[in-house]
Amino acid sequence: MLIEIDFNSPEAIYIQLRNQIVMAIARERLHDGDSLPSVRSLAGTIGVNMHTVNKAYAMLREEGYLKLDRRKGAVVSVETAGKDKELDKINDYMQMIVAQAICKEISREEITRMVDEMYEEFRLL
Amino acid sequence: MLIEIDFNSPEAIYIQLRNQIVMAIARERLHDGDSLPSVRSLAGTIGVNMHTVNKAYAMLREEGYLKLDRRKGAVVSVETAGKDKELDKINDYMQMIVAQAICKEISREEITRMVDEMYEEFRLL
DNA sequence: TATCTGATATAGTAATTCTATAACAGATGG
DNA sequence: CCATCTGTTATAGAATTACTATATCAGATA
Numbered sequence: 001m002l003i004e005i006d007f008n009s010p011e012a013i014y015i016q017l018r019n020q021i022v023m024a025i026a027r028e029r030l031h032d033g034d035s036l037p038s039v040r041s042l043a044g045t046i047g048v049n050m051h052t053v054n055k056a057y058a059m060l061r062e063e064g065y066l067k068l069d070r071r072k073g074a075v076v077s078v079e080t081a082g083k084d085k086e087l088d089k090i091n092d093y094m095q096m097i098v099a100q101a102i103c104k105e106i107s108r109e110e111i112t113r114m115v116d117e118m119y120e121e122f123r124l125l
Numbered sequence: 126m127l128i129e130i131d132f133n134s135p136e137a138i139y140i141q142l143r144n145q146i147v148m149a150i151a152r153e154r155l156h157d158g159d160s161l162p163s164v165r166s167l168a169g170t171i172g173v174n175m176h177t178v179n180k181a182y183a184m185l186r187e188e189g190y191l192k193l194d195r196r197k198g199a200v201v202s203v204e205t206a207g208k209d210k211e212l213d214k215i216n217d218y219m220q221m222i223v224a225q226a227i228c229k230e231i232s233r234e235e236i237t238r239m240v241d242e243m244y245e246e247f248r249l250l
Numbered sequence: 251t252a253t254c255t256g257a258t259a260t261a262g263t264a265a266t267t268c269t270a271t272a273a274c275a276g277a278t279g280g
Numbered sequence: 281c282c283a284t285c286t287g288t289t290a291t292a293g294a295a296t297t298a299c300t301a302t303a304t305c306a307g308a309t310a
Contacts, residue, residue, distance in 0.1 A: 010297095012266085012268090013268075014267080014268090019221055019224075022224050022225060022228060023220070023221075023224045025228050026224035026227040026228050027224075038285075038286065039288095040285090040286085040287095048268075048269085049268060049269045049270070050270095051270090052267085052268060052269080054287075054288080055268095064229075068286090068287060069286080070275075070277065070286050070287050070288085071276075071286065071287095072286080073285090073287075074287085080229050080230045083230070086231065087231065087235070087239075089225075090225065090226060090231070091239060093221075093222050094222065094236075094239055094240065094243060095148070096147070096148075096218075097215055097219065097222075098151070098244060098247065099144075099150075099151035099152075100147055100211065100214075100215065101211075102151040102244070102247050103147060103150050103151050103190065104189075104203070104205050104208060105205045105208070106208065106211065108240065110212070111215070111240050111244075114216060114219055115233065115236050115237055116237070118219060118220060118223040119223060119233040119236075122223065122224065122227050135266095137298060139298080139299090163254075163255060163256080164256070164257095165254090165255085173299080173300085174299060175300090176299075176300075176301090177298080177300080179256075179257080180298090180299095182256085183256095183257095193255090193256060193257090194308095195254095195255050195306075195307050195308065196254090196255065196256095196307070196309075197308095198254090198255055199255095199256085
C-alpha cells in the first residue's frame with residue numbers, strides 16, 4: 001500500500017490520504033477484508049500526526065469504504081447499499097465538470113471517451 | 126443573474142460564487158461580452174464582503190472566464206485556447222469520480238448516461 | 251467634479267488543518 | 281497477568297485560510 005503525500009498541495013493531507021485509499025480500492029490493490037496499517041504506524045510511515053490519519057479513516061468509514069475495529073484495526077469493507085446517495089454526490093461533482101467542459105468547448109464525446117478510458121485503466125492496474 | 130449562497134455550506138463562499146458563474150455561462154444565461162455586477166454591488170446584493178466577490182472574480186479571470194477592466198467592470202470572456210490544460214484538470218477530477226463509482230459498483234454506462242443527460246440539460250436551460 | 255470601476259493594503263475574527271500529548275477501553279499474545 | 285496493540289476521545293497550541301471591515305489609489309465616466 002504505497003501512499004504519497006504532497007505536503008505543498010493545497011489539498012488537505014487527510015483528503016489526499018482518503019483519495020489514495022479510494023483509488024487503491026478501485027484499482028483492486030485493496031480488496032474487501034484487507035487490513036490497512038494502524039493509524040499510528042501509517043502516520044509514522046508518511047510522517048504526519050496520528051490524528052491526520054485517524055481523520056481520513058473516520059471519513060472513509062463514514063463514506064462506507066472501511067470498517068474500524070478495536071481488535072482488527074481498519075479493514076476494507078465497501079458498502080454498496082446506498083447507491084442512490086452516491087449517485088447524487090457524483091451528480092453534483094459531474095455537473096461542475098460538464099459545466100467547465102461546455103464553457104471550454106470540450107465535447108460530450110471527449111468527456112465520455114475520457115470516462116471510458118478511465119474505466120479501462122482502473123480495470124487493468 | 127441569480128446567485129444563491131448557502132452560508133452553512135462547507136464550500137467557501139467565493140468558490141460557490143465562482144461555480145455558479147461558470148454554470149451560468151455553460152447554461153448560456155451569460156454570454157461573451159456580458160457585464161457582471163461590480164464587486165461592490167454584487168457583494169451588497171448577496172450580503173457578503175467586497176473582497177469575497179473580488180476573490181471569485183480574480184479566480185475566474187485566472188481560469189479564463191472573465192476579463193476585468195477598471196472602466197467596463199467584469200466582462201464575460203471565455204478563453205478556449207488552453208484546452209489541454211483544462212483537459213488535464215478535468216482528468217484529475219474525473220479520476221476521483223470514476224474511482225468512487227467503481228468502488229460503489231456504478232457502471233461505466235451509468236456514468237456516461239449521466240454525462241449525456243447533463244450535456245442535454247445544459248443545452249436546454 | 252462627483253462617482254463609478256477594479257486593485258491593493260492592513261488588520262481583526264473565525265474556522266479549519268495539523269500537530270502534540272495524554273489518557274481510555276477493549277482485544278491480543280507472551 | 282501484563283505489556284502491547286487497536287481505535288476513540290479530550291485538550292491545547294500553531295499555522296493557514298476564509299471572511300469581514302476600512303481605507304486608499306488610479307483610471308474611467310457622466
